[in-house]
Amino acid sequence: MKFVVDQQVEDIEMPENLKLNTFLQEFHTTCPHPECSFGYYGFAFGQSPFPVPPLVQVALIENANKGAYAPVPGIPELRNAISKYNRHYFGMDVAPERIYVGPGTKELIFNLLEILHGTVILPTPAWLGYLPQIRFLKKNFHMLPARANKKISPGDLKKLALRLQDRQKILILNNPHNPTGLLYDKFELEEIAYVCREQNIIIISDEIYAQTTYDFLKFVSMSKIYPEGTFVTNGLSKSHAAGGYRLGYVIFPQYATDLKNQFKKILATEYTAVSTPIQHAAVAGFEISKEIDDYFDVTRKIHHLMGEYTYHALSSIDGVKMTKPDATFYLLADFNAFRDDLRRSNITTSQKLSESLIVHPYHTAIVGGDSLVLERTDFSARIAYVDYDGAKVYQNYLNNKPKSSSERIEFVKNNAPKIVAGIEMIGKFFEDLKKEPLRDLEIQKSLMVPSS
Numbered sequence: 248m249k250f251v252v253d254q255q256v257e258d259i260e261m262p263e264n265l266k267l268n269t270f271l272q273e274f275h276t277t278c279p280h281p282e283c284s285f286g287y288y289g290f291a292f293g294q295s296p297f298p299v300p301p302l303v304q305v306a307l308i309e310n311a312n313k314g315a316y317a318p319v320p321g322i323p324e325l326r327n328a329i330s331k332y333n334r335h336y337f338g339m340d341v342a343p344e345r346i347y348v349g350p351g352t353k354e355l356i357f358n359l360l361e362i363l364h365g366t367v368i369l370p371t372p373a374w375l376g377y378l379p380q381i382r383f384l385k386k387n388f389h390m391l392p393a394r395a396n397k398k399i400s401p402g403d404l405k406k407l408a409l410r411l412q413d414r415q416k417i418l419i420l421n422n423p424h425n426p427t428g429l430l431y432d433k434f435e436l437e438e439i440a441y442v443c444r445e446q447n448i449i450i451i452s453d454e455i456y457a458q459t460t461y462d463f464l465k466f467v468s469m470s471k472i473y474p475e476g477t478f479v480t481n482g483l484s485k486s487h488a489a490g491g492y493r494l495g496y497v498i499f500p501q502y503a504t505d506l507k508n509q510f511k512k513i514l515a516t517e518y519t520a521v522s523t524p525i526q527h528a529a530v531a532g533f534e535i536s537k538e539i540d541d542y543f544d545v546t547r548k549i550h551h552l553m554g555e556y557t558y559h560a561l562s563s564i565d566g567v568k569m570t571k572p573d574a575t576f577y578l579l580a581d582f583n584a585f586r587d588d589l590r591r592s593n594i595t596t597s598q599k600l601s602e603s604l605i606v607h608p609y610h611t612a613i614v615g616g617d618s619l620v621l622e623r624t625d626f627s628a629r630i631a632y633v634d635y636d637g638a639k640v641y642q643n644y645l646n647n648k649p650k651s652s653s654e655r656i657e658f659v660k661n662n663a664p665k666i667v668a669g670i671e672m673i674g675k676f677f678e679d680l681k682k683e684p685l686r687d688l689e690i691q692k693s694l695m696v697p698s699s
């Protein structure tokens with residue numbers, strides 16, 4: 248039987264994160280070197296390594312018997328808990344009626360893009376999830392490249408908005424930011440909000456990494472600055488290391504009653520509601536408790552330690568530039584200073600750079616610039632610093648909190664040896680490149696993933 252796939256779907260590209268997955272799996276099965284069995288230094292995957300907070304796990308087990316469908320916007324207990332959570336942590340006064348729960352923020356962002364009219368403004372570099380959705384929905388969109396500081400320039404935003412004919416525009420703001428790890432401060436948000444008010448731009452503010460902000464009090468939600476035009480998305484995935492639970496929420500702007508009804512129609516049509524036991528488990532995750540508060544505090548501090556180490560270790564490789572993360576578990580490394588060396592080895596695109604780093608003898612997985620909505624020839628890469636055993640490291644941190652800067656370095660060396668060795672490997676790769684062009688490795692050819 249030959250099945251015919253709808254043309255609209257045929258035209259969609261595989262999202263970059265799945266392409267990467269496929270690539271790494273293929274690498275494992277086809278690499279002939281014994282060393283390949285060790286795996287690779289994993290700087291590619293954006294997943295928190297910690298266990299789901301035990302309180303949440305217990306709540307999931309206790310609610311396994313809840314087999315009834317939940318209300319479309321979410322169970323009242325959860326919407327209430329999320330409302331209180333936002334007041335407690337982010338100082339936001341959000342009535343539960345403004346909160347809709349969905350199966351992950353990725354889906355909710357997709358649903359928002361479905362119902363909101365207007366051209367999308369996508370600042371770059373960007374998380375690899377947005378662009379396939381925008382393309383799938385066939386929305387008009389424009390990139391807004393970051394300035395040298397890797398942030399949105401309000402002046403550039405205004406210039407772009409003035410060129411767009413739509414009466415409504417949609418800015419996707421991701422704060423704190425994947426892949427740079429940077430945080431927008433209150434003043435920067437105010438400047439962006441000023442342009443948005445003036446130019447009729449609404450904002451989808453993806454704040455999934457808010458809870459990871461190292462100096463937590465510095466985080467400010469855009470909805471406090473631009474409450475009438477901001478849709479905030481957040482969820483369990485990063486703060487509670489529970490991406491697999493698939494639970495996110497959106498906070499609607501004030502006075503958006505009609506829009507909420509339209510949104511409800513979409514959710515009811517597409518997925519009815521999030522799994523009921525998962526929603527009950529999420530209540531435990533969002534309710535204010537010492538256990539969860541300690542969990543946020545410890546995980547945030549460990550992300551900070553790893554980020555600090557990664558930043559400093561990469562900066563010791565001559566020529567590499569990188570963002571200094573304020574949050575998340577990523578930074579953006581810029582290898583463009585090696586452009587000539589790379590070209591001599593026939594590495595002409597960021598995809599080729601990722602492929603060359605993953606093969607023997609380097610075994611290092613990164614996310615190349617083209618997956619971050621940068622030019623194909625921009626040799627930037629996202630470096631995720633999460634390749635360690637989260638449960639063990641969490642416990643070790645509690646047992647022996649590093650204080651001085653030398654203790655902090657020691658902690659990373661003892662607890663995340665793959666991060667330490669992986670960064671050394673990146674250094675070795677660029678050193679080797681300088682010495683002589685890399686041989687066009689056989690395995691490399693056999694491993695090539697189609698770039699389309």
Ligand SMILES: Cc1ncc(COP(=O)(O)O)c(C=O)c1O
Binds near residue numbers: 425490493494
């Ligand atoms: C910036 C950003 N937004 C959204 C998501 C997806 O989150 P969720 O698991 O809630 O769909 C991710 C996951 O990597 C992300 O990095």
